[in-house]
Amino acid sequence: MSTSDPRPVGLAALLPYLREHRGTLAVVGVLSLAGAGASLAQPLLTRSVLDRVSAAGEVSALVAVLVVLVVLGAAIGGLRDYLLQRTAEGLVLGTRRRLAGHLLRLPIAEYDARRTGDLLSRVGSDTTLLRAVVTSGLFETVTGAVMVLGAGTAMVLLDPLLFGVTLLGVGLGLGFAATFARRVRALARAAQERIGEMTSAVERAISAARTIRASRAETREADAVTGSAREAYAAGLRVARVQAVVGPVGSVTVQGAFLLVLGIGGARVAAGAITVGDLVAFVMYLFFLALPLAQVLRAYTQLQTGLGALQRIEEILTVPAEGATDRPAATSATAAPRRGVPMIEFDRVGFGYPGGSAVLHEVSFAVPAGTRTALVGPSGAGKSTLLALVERFYEVTAGTVRLDGTDVRDLPRDALRSRLGYVEQEAPVLAGTLRENLLITTPDATDERLHGVLDQVNLGHLAHRTPQGLDVQVGEGGVLLSGGERQRLAIARALLAGPPVLLLDEPTSNLDARNEAALRRAIDAVAVRRTLLIVAHRLATVVDADQIVVLDGGRVVAVGTHAELTETDPLYRELATHQLLVG
Numbered sequence: 344m345s346t347s348d349p350r351p352v353g354l355a356a357l358l359p360y361l362r363e364h365r366g367t368l369a370v371v372g373v374l375s376l377a378g379a380g381a382s383l384a385q386p387l388l389t390r391s392v393l394d395r396v397s398a399a400g401e402v403s404a405l406v407a408v409l410v411v412l413v414v415l416g417a418a419i420g421g422l423r424d425y426l427l428q429r430t431a432e433g434l435v436l437g438t439r440r441r442l443a444g445h446l447l448r449l450p451i452a453e454y455d456a457r458r459t460g461d462l463l464s465r466v467g468s469d470t471t472l473l474r475a476v477v478t479s480g481l482f483e484t485v486t487g488a489v490m491v492l493g494a495g496t497a498m499v500l501l502d503p504l505l506f507g508v509t510l511l512g513v514g515l516g517l518g519f520a521a522t523f524a525r526r527v528r529a530l531a532r533a534a535q536e537r538i539g540e541m542t543s544a545v546e547r548a549i550s551a552a553r554t555i556r557a558s559r560a561e562t563r564e565a566d567a568v569t570g571s572a573r574e575a576y577a578a579g580l581r582v583a584r585v586q587a588v589v590g591p592v593g594s595v596t597v598q599g600a601f602l603l604v605l606g607i608g609g610a611r612v613a614a615g616a617i618t619v620g621d622l623v624a625f626v627m628y629l630f631f632l633a634l635p636l637a638q639v640l641r642a643y644t645q646l647q648t649g650l651g652a653l654q655r656i657e658e659i660l661t662v663p664a665e666g667a668t669d670r671p672a673a674t675s676a677t678a679a680p681r682r683g684v685p686m687i688e689f690d691r692v693g694f695g696y697p698g699g700s701a702v703l704h705e706v707s708f709a710v711p712a713g714t715r716t717a718l719v720g721p722s723g724a725g726k727s728t729l730l731a732l733v734e735r736f737y738e739v740t741a742g743t744v745r746l747d748g749t750d751v752r753d754l755p756r757d758a759l760r761s762r763l764g765y766v767e768q769e770a771p772v773l774a775g776t777l778r779e780n781l782l783i784t785t786p787d788a789t790d791e792r793l794h795g796v797l798d799q800v801n802l803g804h805l806a807h808r809t810p811q812g813l814d815v816q817v818g819e820g821g822v823l824l825s826g827g828e829r830q831r832l833a834i835a836r837a838l839l840a841g842p843p844v845l846l847l848d849e850p851t852s853n854l855d856a857r858n859e860a861a862l863r864r865a866i867d868a869v870a871v872r873r874t875l876l877i878v879a880h881r882l883a884t885v886v887d888a889d890q891i892v893v894l895d896g897g898r899v900v901a902v903g904t905h906a907e908l909t910e911t912d913p914l915y916r917e918l919a920t921h922q923l924l925v926g
């Protein structure tokens with residue numbers, strides 16, 4: 344998906360990024376003009392000094408002014424560069440902030456379709472490249488242009504003929520170099536894409552470290568990483584090759600123009616058309632013209648690199664955030680369950696994942712408030728998908744999902760999710776400490792409450808295992824905990840928030856008897872005065888349920904209690920005997 348948007352971004356795309364820095368940039372502009380003025384005055388003063396020396400005149404005052412100009416020019420340059428760096432850092436910070444904020448608000452389907460590593464490299468590596476756009480790119484181009492214009496004007500005034508000769512030589516060289524430099528943007532973008540792939544490969548290898556180690560696949564995975572790295576290297580080399588042509592062409596141009604001016608200028612001095620002072624001033628201006636030109640060329644390649652990176656950033660920023668295309672929410676959530684209205688209701692719901700075929704067909708059932716409903720069915724029947732639709736991670740393609748009588752599409756997502764607890768089947772623990780994991784849903788809970796819910800799910804020992812207490816690390820994805828502990832920690836999190844409705848995807852893993860009993864108790868603790876919709880993988884869960892919904896191939900095939908369904912539904916009987924874990 345990273346290459347799906349070929350729309351190139353132009354310089355204009357940079358403007359919104361620079362807007363908030365326009366005050367500083369204006370100061371930088373004024374400083375640049377002042378600096379350019381100080382520099383451009385130097386050859387004229389030098390000429391006056393030389394002409395006066397030839398005429399045996401007094402030069403001390405002129406020399407003093409010249410010294411002041413040199414020092415002033417340098418000081419202005421220093422201040423300008425600092426402000427420019429500050430703006431560049433500010434631009435990187437602003438972009439990272441926007442990008443990070445947006446990344447966390449993308450529709451869930453975007454995460455399904457994109458590689459995590461690639462997204463990471465956009466926040467880390469691509470934003471860094473934007474820095475050079477401001478420092479060496481944009482401003483060297485603009486200040487260079489000011490110098491070139493000033494020097495050019497002075498040269499025309501000094502000797503139009505000599506200027507014509509210079510222009511011809513410099514123009515030829517530059518035109519040639521610029522055509523090369525244009526290729527840098529596509530090359531730089533390609534290099535950044537390879538870096539995205541490399542980060543993805545690293546992320547994949549590290550997140551599946553145990554499986555990869557157990558499969559003895561380290562070398563192959565490492566090859567995949569270095570493969571992308573090698574491609575990034577090759578793309579970088581192609582950029583270097585372009586720069587290797589652009590640089591020398593620039594130097595040859597400058598040296599050629601210098602020799603030409605010396606030759607023709609010498610002849611014109613000999614012929615008495617200009618003075619020695621004129622020629623020296625002209626040569627000095629030639630350097631003021633040539634150095635910025637070489638700088639502009641380099642800056643141009645930097646700018647192209649930055650625009651390549653900007654395109655990758657814009658690709659993400661232009662994906663509408665979750666909810667951006669919603670119809671306006673009609674109502675806000677009501678606090679108390681309404682009598683007689685089911686808490687959750689699926690009404691002829693149809694759904695297919697983006698780009699895939701239909702996963703659910705005409706699903707209808709209701710979960711009365713304060714009751715437990717278990718979803719059972721063969722693997723892939725669509726059970727977890729139903730939970731995702733209540734959370735509105737995806738939108739139904741047909742029918743309606745209602746929470747407490749209101750279409751979930753009419754509830755603001757925040758209000759909807761504040762009423763739901765959601766415990767995923769896999770990896771529901773975040774890297775960090777026990778405390779951080781609990782505080783995700785309720786940032787202001789007291790330690791006493793935290794210890795209380797941990798006890799309720801039989802995890803009290805975790806907070807007492809080490810002197811760090813609640814600040815004990817749980818590891819990336821909770822690897823320092825057992826599978827059963829991970830699930831119970833997620834339930835504790837839901838308990839802490841105390842939502843009226845809990846959506847729970849039961850772990851499929853076989854737990855030992857103690858863990859199994861602890862999980863049971865945790866679910867019972869969380870079920871008190873709550874509505875539960877559980878994807879059930881355990882016999883004990885279905886036996887305890889007020890109602891069981893049997894799903895097959897995305898359709899509801901039976902609804903009833905364990906006793907009823909054992910009597911009437913052959914698929915249920917088969918599931919209960921062969922698929923549900925006996926706990």
Ligand SMILES: Nc1ncnc2c1ncn2[C@@H]1O[C@H](COP(=O)(O)OP(=O)(O)OP(=O)(O)O)[C@@H](O)[C@H]1O
Nearest residue numbers: 455696699702720721722723724725726727728729
């Ligand atoms: N994010 C996704 N993108 C595309 N297809 C998906 C996605 N998640 C699930 N599916 C597909 O949708 C179908 C239903 O999946 P779902 O996870 O709801 O099944 P399930 O009944 O919960 O299965 P299990 O008991 O194995 O967890 C499956 O065919 C699955 O391959």
